[in-house]
Amino acid sequence: xxxxxxxxxxxxxxxxxxxxxxxxxxxxxxxxxxxxxxxxxxxxxxxxxxxxxxxxxxxxxxxxxxxxxxxxxxxxxxxxxxxxxxxxxxxxxxxxxxxxxxxxxxxxxxxxx
Amino acid sequence: xxxxxxxxxxxxxxxxxxxxxxxxxxxxxxxxxxxxxxxxxxxxxxxxxxxxxxxxxxxxxxxxxxxxxxxxxxxxxxxxxxxxxxxxxxxxxxxxxxxxxxxxxxxxxxxxx
Numbered sequence: 001x002x003x004x005x006x007x008x009x010x011x012x013x014x015x016x017x018x019x020x021x022x023x024x025x026x027x028x029x030x031x032x033x034x035x036x037x038x039x040x041x042x043x044x045x046x047x048x049x050x051x052x053x054x055x056x057x058x059x060x061x062x063x064x065x066x067x068x069x070x071x072x073x074x075x076x077x078x079x080x081x082x083x084x085x086x087x088x089x090x091x092x093x094x095x096x097x098x099x100x101x102x103x104x105x106x107x108x109x110x111x112x113x
Numbered sequence: 114x115x116x117x118x119x120x121x122x123x124x125x126x127x128x129x130x131x132x133x134x135x136x137x138x139x140x141x142x143x144x145x146x147x148x149x150x151x152x153x154x155x156x157x158x159x160x161x162x163x164x165x166x167x168x169x170x171x172x173x174x175x176x177x178x179x180x181x182x183x184x185x186x187x188x189x190x191x192x193x194x195x196x197x198x199x200x201x202x203x204x205x206x207x208x209x210x211x212x213x214x215x216x217x218x219x220x221x222x223x224x225x226x
Contacts, residue, residue: 004155035217041219041220044217045215048213050213092213098163098169098210
């Protein structure tokens with residue numbers, strides 16, 4: 001079945017760049033996503049990339065996709081304490097007329113002031 | 114409303130009782146999803162509605178779980194004879210049909226004691 005894997009924890013200093021990595025197994029993935037979850041909150045969609053793209057930049061966020069290796073990364077430039085949260089990688093694939101999404105287990109980002 | 118609304122935000126129930134969890138999607142969103150998130154895990158798919166019909170209920174763990182969306186807007190997830198293993202955060206998301214972006218509610222934290 002589909003599997004999405006992430007490292008559990010990342011710690012960075014405020015002002016540094018953070019890079020969160022993700023690998024997935026489904027070769028028919030259509031979209032790859034990054035969601036942010038703060039304590040006690042739902043998931044906030046940060047950005048997503050279509051599977052035929054290899055990069056997407058949105059302000060401080062840069063997504064890189066290596067489709068051959070099934071590797072996705074999220075780079076956060078100038079990381080702030082407000083970026084501390086759990087980041088979920090997800091992939092979607094077509095299933096019966098809709099995009100079925102599978103999430104990773106999340107990477108907890110700790111930003112040290 | 115401005116976003117996806119879920120009620121209640123917290124629910125504590127005794128083992129064996131029946132519970133209903135409500136999701137009010139973003140106005141005009143025809144697609145609605147339920148996910149379950151256990152502690153330390155990513156969201157796991159439960160069911161997808163397109164309009165009033167459950168187009169994919171393959172993620173429901175057993176027949177104690179049921180969901181409805183009678184008018185194509187508000188959805189209710191129903192759990193019969195609750196078990197301690199049902200304790201989790203239940204997340205609802207909605208999207209426009211065919212769009213990659215799904216928007217999540219804050220979730221309902223269900224605790225079965």
